[in-house]
Amino acid sequence: MQLLDGKFVSEKLKQEIAAEAAAILEATGRKPHLVAILVGHDGGSETYVASKMKNCEKVGFKSTLFRYEETVTEAELLNKIEEINKDEDVDGLIVQLPLPKHIDPEKVTEKIDHRKDVDGFHPVNLGRMMRNLPCFVPATPYGILMMLEEYKIDTAGKHCVVIGRSNIVGSPMSILMARNTYPGNCTVTLTHSKTRNLKEIVGSADIIVAAIGRKQFVTADMVKEGAIVIDVGMNREESAVTKSGYKLYGDVDFDNVAPKTSWITPVPGGVGLMTIVGLLKNTLASAKKTIYK
Structure with a gap:
């Protein structure tokens, strides 16, 4: 078993990003600008x-961070997004999910200018991703691809099973792993809460992407020897023994699954x-x- 170490890879890539940001500042006098x-x-x-x-x-x-109370109206939030869309100093805009129940997340997502949609959730970016055109790839799947590439994980011809079909991780991940590129060229099975024989399907996987949002859902008896396991889960539980007051658990029972794997991501310290x-x-x-001129 070897770790797909998100801490190591992220620090290495952030150094490269910092160098590019410094070059942009020197050439243009401005920094890349993210608004949340x-x-x-x-x-x-x-x-x-x-x-x-x-x-x-x-x-x-x-x-730049804009904060609102839960009582903010949907119209007020959409107006703010429109204002940021028009601000030429802003390169990227993210709206942190989840939102209060009275605000429609689809309306919010579609209101963001797709040229500033650096979370990669807008239908234009997802559609372009489907057609393998330049786009903002959803951030979590994009991060996973960079990790696989860094560790030179062979994906061609492998059976990849994705657990979970969210628009944020599961569905785009299944598309990306099937593309005719590297990382990719997998035979992909997308599973979810209604999948029958889930244990048998996951047990046949060369690569498992667990993104179902359930603590330690993937157990050792679901994983074949030598599988590559990517744990997207971030399940928070209150804890009296940690400084933060909570403990993070993945969707994978790491302690029991890890010995069977060839590569595995830890939680925390992995996909997040x-x-x-x-x-x-x-x-x-x-x-x-480089994506939208």
Whole structure:
């Protein structure tokens, strides 16, 4: 068993991003600029947004955070997005999910200018990804691809089983792993809560991407010897023994699954750190106008 170490890879790639950001500053007098909108006070969202802002600073980006109470109206939020869309100083805009129930996340996602959609959630970017055209790839799948590439993981011809079909991770991951490129060229099975014989299907996988959002869902009896396991899960539980007051668990029972694998991502220290890199890379591409002129 070897670790797919998100900490190592993310730090290496952030150094490269920082060098490019410095070159942009020298050439244009401006920094790549990421704007985030946070609604409410969800603990997980607060942590994720703070990490994104901190990493922007680390690589030499400008970052701006707009905060709203949960009582903000949908119209007010959409108006703010429109204002940011028109701001030529802004390269990327993210709206942290989840949103309060009275705000339609689809309306919010579609309101963001697809040329600033560095989370990669807009239908234009997802459609372009489907057709293998230049686009902002959803940040978590993008981070996973960069990790596989860094460790030179052979994916061609492998059976990849994705557990979970969200528009954020599972569905785009299944498309990306099937593309005629590297990483890719897998035979992909997309599984979900209604899949029959899930244990047998996962057990046949060469590569498992666990993104179902259920603590330690993937157990050792579901994994064949030598499989590559990518754990996207970030399940927070309160804990009296950690400084933060909570503990993170993946979707994989790491302690029992890891000995059977050839490669595996830890939680924390794996995919979560790579998601941030995906976001930074998309923001950098927006600043450089390499995807949308």
